[in-house]
Amino acid sequence: MSVRGIRKDIQQALSNDGRVDAGELDRIALRARDGGKVDAAERAELSGLQGNGAVDGARLAEHLEALSADAFVPGAVRGKVAQVEGRYAQVATDVPGLTARVGLFDSVLALEGKAVADGRLQVLLEGRTVTVPVRKGEGAAAALEKVRAQLPAGVAGRVFSGTVDAQVPSRFEGAVARRSDAAAHLALYRPQSLSLRPGEQPLRVVVTGYGPFPGVDKNPSGELAKQLAKAGLQGAKVEYRVLPVTHADVDAFVAEMRGNPPDLVISLGVSSEAQVEPRGQNWKASYPDANGNSVTEGKIAEQGGEDLPTGLPQDWMGAALRRSFGASATVNAKTEAPDTSAYLCNYLNYRLLESFPRGGGTMAGFVHVTRETTAEELSVLAGAAVAARLEQRRAEPEPLG
Numbered sequence: 001m002s003v004r005g006i007r008k009d010i011q012q013a014l015s016n017d018g019r020v021d022a023g024e025l026d027r028i029a030l031r032a033r034d035g036g037k038v039d040a041a042e043r044a045e046l047s048g049l050q051g052n053g054a055v056d057g058a059r060l061a062e063h064l065e066a067l068s069a070d071a072f073v074p075g076a077v078r079g080k081v082a083q084v085e086g087r088y089a090q091v092a093t094d095v096p097g098l099t100a101r102v103g104l105f106d107s108v109l110a111l112e113g114k115a116v117a118d119g120r121l122q123v124l125l126e127g128r129t130v131t132v133p134v135r136k137g138e139g140a141a142a143a144l145e146k147v148r149a150q151l152p153a154g155v156a157g158r159v160f161s162g163t164v165d166a167q168v169p170s171r172f173e174g175a176v177a178r179r180s181d182a183a184a185h186l187a188l189y190r191p192q193s194l195s196l197r198p199g200e201q202p203l204r205v206v207v208t209g210y211g212p213f214p215g216v217d218k219n220p221s222g223e224l225a226k227q228l229a230k231a232g233l234q235g236a237k238v239e240y241r242v243l244p245v246t247h248a249d250v251d252a253f254v255a256e257m258r259g260n261p262p263d264l265v266i267s268l269g270v271s272s273e274a275q276v277e278p279r280g281q282n283w284k285a286s287y288p289d290a291n292g293n294s295v296t297e298g299k300i301a302e303q304g305g306e307d308l309p310t311g312l313p314q315d316w317m318g319a320a321l322r323r324s325f326g327a328s329a330t331v332n333a334k335t336e337a338p339d340t341s342a343y344l345c346n347y348l349n350y351r352l353l354e355s356f357p358r359g360g361g362t363m364a365g366f367v368h369v370t371r372e373t374t375a376e377e378l379s380v381l382a383g384a385a386v387a388a389r390l391e392q393r394r395a396e397p398e399p400l401g
Helices: 003-017 022-032 040-047 057-066 140-148 220-231 247-259 314-328 344-355 375-395
Strands: 075-077 079-085 088-093 098-103 108-113 119-125 128-134 156-161 183-189 203-210 236-243 264-270 279-281 307-309 363-369
Touching (some): 088 108, 119 140, 128 140, 203 220, 203 344, 220 264, 264 344, 314 375
Parallel strands (some): 203 236, 203 264
Antiparallel strands (some): 075 119, 088 098, 279 307
């Protein structure tokens, strides 16, 4: 598509009611992306629309990011297009029982259902056709794992649970798929676009927030975790969880992490002061959890240490905050005074640090946020932790063959 074509489409959209609605903007960006990317002139023309009040600036910014030649991985599933809804096309595949959902801008291929007969799934990636056999009874995750194993050079991917829209936090599940899942999506990316060295795999990062509890009907930590997963991090693939404020749910989450350790866990909670917690304390107070269950005051772990130091790189995080926000930063990354509430935040922090000691293969820790903490601050903090963990991983000895 040419610059003239973009201008023509915009003028036609504006002539309807003086605004370019989301659907029209999606269609214009899709046409501009001929060949999988936009050239410099087309990008400049689209970027110039960001100050136009008639255009959804946030949605346009998403398109411009996705249209980066380094980030976008063009892909398609062979089959009949049933409909285009927003940023996704629904496709009936050649495998009976499997329906595809293809991200027009998000480098996402999703499947739903189970094969009711043997078939062949064909995916077009960067001009190359990847064909995988799908046997009767196999579900979406199993089929996508086969596709992932045959990705072209320079392209990588991870299979997540759910045929979800990564741009809509309320629909983003973020959990790594199990082979038995009947709904899954393959998130494609180019390692070099994530500031990774040749051959490096992105870090697996898990971010958690809490749901409501007595006195806090809307917990900002859960929403910030969702926003971070939506925005992503350079060098990483981000998952998130919103945990109910109960010991049982915290214990189940920590057990899940121990069973499938990520590279980095950053857990969030709400408090009156925003800070990177310097340590977890082996103590819980007497209080009711979100379900009204009473908790007995005492040690978290009878044989555990009194204080466990955070695994998060406070120095890296503090330096990153100063560079980006200066004195306006709301999060204190240099504090030596830990949370003393002895509530579920400290309990989760201690259990994580007990499971993943400082200096190990999983970097873990806790950050308190307030209602004033912004998604931008959290992104800078998490980005610094990713950078530190990447440097740590690069210094680790290569595993024996």
